[in-house]
Amino acid sequence: MLKTVQSAFQSRISRHILLTDTERDALSRLEGQAVALGKRDHVFSDSKPNDRIAIMRSGWAVSRVRSDGNQTTISQIFMAGDIIGLSDIGLNRPPHETTMQTDGSVHLLSRKALCDFGAQHPRLFALILSLASLDATALNDRLHAITRYSAEDRLMHFLLTIKAKSEQISEHASDRFPLPLSQKEIGDALGLTDIYVNRLLRGLQKSGQLSLTRPNVKINERSVWATRLNFQDRYAALDFSWAS
Amino acid sequence: MLKTVQSAFQSRISRHILLTDTERDALSRLEGQAVALGKRDHVFSDSKPNDRIAIMRSGWAVSRVRSDGNQTTISQIFMAGDIIGLSDIGLNRPPHETTMQTDGSVHLLSRKALCDFGAQHPRLFALILSLASLDATALNDRLHAITRYSAEDRLMHFLLTIKAKSEQISEHASDRFPLPLSQKEIGDALGLTDIYVNRLLRGLQKSGQLSLTRPNVKINERSVWATRLNFQDRYAALDFSWAS
DNA sequence: CGACCCCTTGATTAGCCTCAACAACCGTGG
DNA sequence: CCACGGTTGTTGAGGCTAATCAAGGGGTCG
Numbered sequence: 001m002l003k004t005v006q007s008a009f010q011s012r013i014s015r016h017i018l019l020t021d022t023e024r025d026a027l028s029r030l031e032g033q034a035v036a037l038g039k040r041d042h043v044f045s046d047s048k049p050n051d052r053i054a055i056m057r058s059g060w061a062v063s064r065v066r067s068d069g070n071q072t073t074i075s076q077i078f079m080a081g082d083i084i085g086l087s088d089i090g091l092n093r094p095p096h097e098t099t100m101q102t103d104g105s106v107h108l109l110s111r112k113a114l115c116d117f118g119a120q121h122p123r124l125f126a127l128i129l130s131l132a133s134l135d136a137t138a139l140n141d142r143l144h145a146i147t148r149y150s151a152e153d154r155l156m157h158f159l160l161t162i163k164a165k166s167e168q169i170s171e172h173a174s175d176r177f178p179l180p181l182s183q184k185e186i187g188d189a190l191g192l193t194d195i196y197v198n199r200l201l202r203g204l205q206k207s208g209q210l211s212l213t214r215p216n217v218k219i220n221e222r223s224v225w226a227t228r229l230n231f232q233d234r235y236a237a238l239d240f241s242w243a244s
Numbered sequence: 245m246l247k248t249v250q251s252a253f254q255s256r257i258s259r260h261i262l263l264t265d266t267e268r269d270a271l272s273r274l275e276g277q278a279v280a281l282g283k284r285d286h287v288f289s290d291s292k293p294n295d296r297i298a299i300m301r302s303g304w305a306v307s308r309v310r311s312d313g314n315q316t317t318i319s320q321i322f323m324a325g326d327i328i329g330l331s332d333i334g335l336n337r338p339p340h341e342t343t344m345q346t347d348g349s350v351h352l353l354s355r356k357a358l359c360d361f362g363a364q365h366p367r368l369f370a371l372i373l374s375l376a377s378l379d380a381t382a383l384n385d386r387l388h389a390i391t392r393y394s395a396e397d398r399l400m401h402f403l404l405t406i407k408a409k410s411e412q413i414s415e416h417a418s419d420r421f422p423l424p425l426s427q428k429e430i431g432d433a434l435g436l437t438d439i440y441v442n443r444l445l446r447g448l449q450k451s452g453q454l455s456l457t458r459p460n461v462k463i464n465e466r467s468v469w470a471t472r473l474n475f476q477d478r479y480a481a482l483d484f485s486w487a488s
Numbered sequence: 489c490g491a492c493c494c495c496t497t498g499a500t501t502a503g504c505c506t507c508a509a510c511a512a513c514c515g516t517g518g
Numbered sequence: 519c520c521a522c523g524g525t526t527g528t529t530g531a532g533g534c535t536a537a538t539c540a541a542g543g544g545g546t547c548g
Binding site: 051065067068071072073075086087088089090091092093095096110111112115116118119122125126129130131132133134136137139140141142143144146147148149188190191230232234237238239240241242243 | 295309311312315316317319330331332333334335336337339340354355356359360362363366369370373374375376377378380381383384385386387388390391392432434435474476478481482483484485486487
């Protein structure tokens with residue numbers, strides 16, 4: 001008997017609840033086929049109306065807000081198993097454009113299909129909403145860091161967040177992890193210029209706190225950073241007991 | 245026959261769909277009794293675990309993130325009809341503390357109760373999620389403004405957002421609206437100091453763009469600001485057609 | 489009546505941006 | 519195979535925005 005390999009989304013969910021066979025089937029039907037996309041391909045454009053949701057199967061995607069000029073903000077970063085588009089389910093035109101940051105693949109589905117699914121599987125839907133809320137919370141934390149931390153602290157906080165998020169997908173033994181973002185893009189996520197990000201990164205490297213082996217990053221004193229910045233790993237703190 | 249006055253939440257929902265009597269009853273049961281709270285009272289504390297959701301019945305509430313020291317960020321502002329707590333439904337300890345900004349009242353319910361309700365009334369649940377997504381989008385817009393706009397533009401953007409949001413509750417004939425926030429609090433929402441907020445407000449007043457009659461504010465050239473800042477009224481752009 | 493919060497204004501400072509120049513790398517096409 | 523343009527990373531010099539420091543007035547609550 002052939003057992004299909006489970007998707008990143010399903011394995012993310014399986015971390016928190018034990019799926020029945022029925023639920024597993026329903027999830028597979030919900031996801032449908034995956035679409036392969038290349039780096040820089042659009043997942044959602046901000047110029048076209050959209051009523052779809054995407055589930056990342058592999059790779060990274062990034063949401064950007066652009067105002068006229070070259071003023072760009074990176075509002076969210078998505079990795080395998082993440083849901084894209086839940087946070088703007090009430091708008092017919094996405095408030096940001098979402099593009100692939102690496103090669104990868106996504107499942108596309110309609111909002112309606114997700115909600116119908118939710119009505120059929122309340123327990124799973126509650127978990128999906130909970131998972132999505134973690135990203136919203138991370139956004140809140142980043143807002144706080146951006147408004148009230150120094151540039152260096154912001155950068156450290158950002159790196160800790162990326163590290164924490166990527167651990168949700170696969171545990172790395174070390175504190176080393178891939179960061180497929182240019183310095184300009186890091187700046188766009190933090191409200192800094194690429195030039196200043198460069199100076200900060202080199203400074204952290206010189207003081208031995210960070211090791212850069214593009215595209216990988218290693219945080220050498222993670223716990224020191226975490227206590228200094230009062231960093232909370234929201235992804236590890238998911239509590240789903242209320243729904244059972 | 246006595247007809248009960250509908251809550252702010254119900255009238256918000258009624259703007260977008262026509263409620264059946266059954267739905268109206270179900271909403272009333274969901275809300276239950278309202279709790280009266282005074283200015284500065286806690287709705288949710290960040291030090292106590294919480295698995296509840298609040299629905300604002302009247303007044304304003306504000307969510308703050310605090311890190312040690314006096315570094316505070318105001319992450320969200322809630323008005324009558326808003327739902328508090330959906331965006332951190334997956335955490336057992338709220339990432340911010342929520343307090344009343346004015347006297348007012350709230351309905352309190354458990355996450356479980358909301359989700360059970362959602363399973364019973366998928367259409368309403370989809371609308372509720374859509375409404376909540378508008379606040380998430382507004383947060384995104386503010387993040388962009390904070391990272392990429394000048395202090396003055398940030399402030400204008402913020403005022404336009406508050407104005408747009410308060411219009412969801414009640415249409416004001418003029419561009420005048422109440423803003424029960426101190427200058428320090430405005431600064432905490434924008435990543436500025438109270439002192440600089442003061443200078444900016446006085447500057448805008450002097451140039452005739454703003455009229456301040458505490459606690460009311462009047463934006464004198466709203467459309468000029470909106471085009472200059474590329475402001476999008478997310479609250480007016482709710483699209484719910486996909487769910488029907 | 490004092491304590492505290494909120495607003496207001498001036499003078500000074502510094503953190504981060506801007507401008508500028510160049511090196512390294514990449515994919516592309518001749 | 520190399521030439522090439524475009525993107526990315528690196529470093530220096532100087533400037534501006536918004537923070538900090540400082541001081542005082544008005545209002546309110548206990």
